[in-house]
Amino acid sequence: MKFNVINFEQPIGNFFMTVMPASFVSQIMLVKERVNGGIQREDSKKRIREITLYCDDPDATFPTPIILSVNSENIKISAGSVEFEGKGNYAEVLDGQHRIKGIAKSNKIDQFTLPVVFVIDATEEQKAYIFSIINSKQTRVSPSLIYDLFDVVETRSPHKTCHELARSLNSSDESPFFGRLKMLGKGGGENASLSQGAFVKALLPLISKNPDKLARDIKNQAELTSENLPFSKYFIERKDEIIFKIIINLFNAVRDIFPEEWNNPRDFILSKSIGFTAIIRAYPHIHSVGLQKRDLSRGFFREYFSEFNDILVKGEYTLTSKHFNASEASIRGLTKLLQDAVNNMS
Structure with a gap:
């Protein structure tokens, strides 16, 4: 040819x-x-x-x-x-x-x-x-930059929704993440300890097991089916404001029960990627109990994190790198403790 x-x-x-x-x-x-x-x-x-x-x-x-x-x-x-x-x-x-x-x-x-x-x-x-x-010689592009670029995409997608949630949580004064997220992987306030990329990566699995396929289905105008995930139905029904409110309630409750740990990321891991990721991974269990009680309020989540605090005290754990370092094994261990607290509420 x-x-x-x-x-x-x-x-x-x-x-x-x-x-x-x-x-x-x-x-x-x-x-x-x-x-x-x-x-x-x-x-x-x-x-x-x-x-x-x-x-x-x-x-x-x-x-x-x-x-x-x-x-x-x-x-x-x-x-x-x-x-x-x-x-x-x-x-x-x-x-x-x-x-x-x-x-x-x-x-x-x-x-x-x-x-x-x-x-x-x-x-x-x-x-x-x-x-x-x-x-x-190719330079790896920051995940935070990739997710931030979804802001210029008009088509709805799980990635775009998670980006918009990160941006809204970072800019809302009622949010426990106010000025705390490193947008584009850098910047943020004095206590910024979680990147936009880490936030989005952890949150996506609560919307879809295959967010790329879901984004393609939306573009192709395919019929969307809700998955057995906490935020799937809200996303499909375009109720992103409910996801926003739940995250606000959930992490305001974290801050209520653990004020020192949340506000001091230099000494504690709770508001860093390890703490955020573990809480999000445990959230499907927390969400299930909340639905049973018909309560996803800040008060419900405070009750839950009080149970979690009791487990930490009994096990003599501190939310520091001494007990929870940045390894995957530590994230799994912290997730397990968070899930145990759910069992105490059931």
Whole structure:
């Protein structure tokens, strides 16, 4: 097949850029894994599946180039055009294997045209160098920035709702999080101890087990079904103000029972990511009891955290890094104690 092409030079050598149907890239691509003498990592089935599902998003986009290495015997370049002449799999993928495989497994492959950059007759050393540079020099984007960018997206989604909740809680003077969240992963007041990213990551599972799929379903105007999660029904019914009020009540009660621990993040972990995450993980159990009592008020949550405080006193625990460090095991241990307090109320 023949495509328009442009040539550009960089210190390592010549590169060529074109645009191809994803179906054609899939036909010619060759993936050589490290175990077989190549440069690529073993396929991540999880990543491929995520991309396949993402292709169902009506706004799906793959604007960054696939990078290939092609031998000169399989390619012919003339003025402003390139023609691929080989048969079978001959274009070795240096970057983008999961994108191509994920798109190929979807039923939307014909909808995608992809930017492709390729090199010709690269040595194995050059291929390895290009691969290593691509995968070592990219700067990881802050999760807080990613979540904050949902503010400019008009379509409703669990991510956008969680971002808006974080922003509202950080700016409302009735909120225990007033000036306490690090928006965009930085800033905040003197006692800011929880990032927007950590807040959103912990909260999303209370809305949906698969928030990405839920966001796609909303875009595709699919029928939405409530999940057995505390905030799922409120989100589907567009009652985000109820979620906001519950979080206000829940964490104001935390502050009521543990004023020193909440207001002193330098010495205590309660208002840090570990404390917030543990409370949110335990919340489905707390919510269940609250529904039984038909009470999700600040008073109900105060009663609950009083029970939790009794457990801490009996176990001689303090909400400090001495007993609860930043490890996953510590978060699980603190979550278990919070769940035990629920059992005392049932």
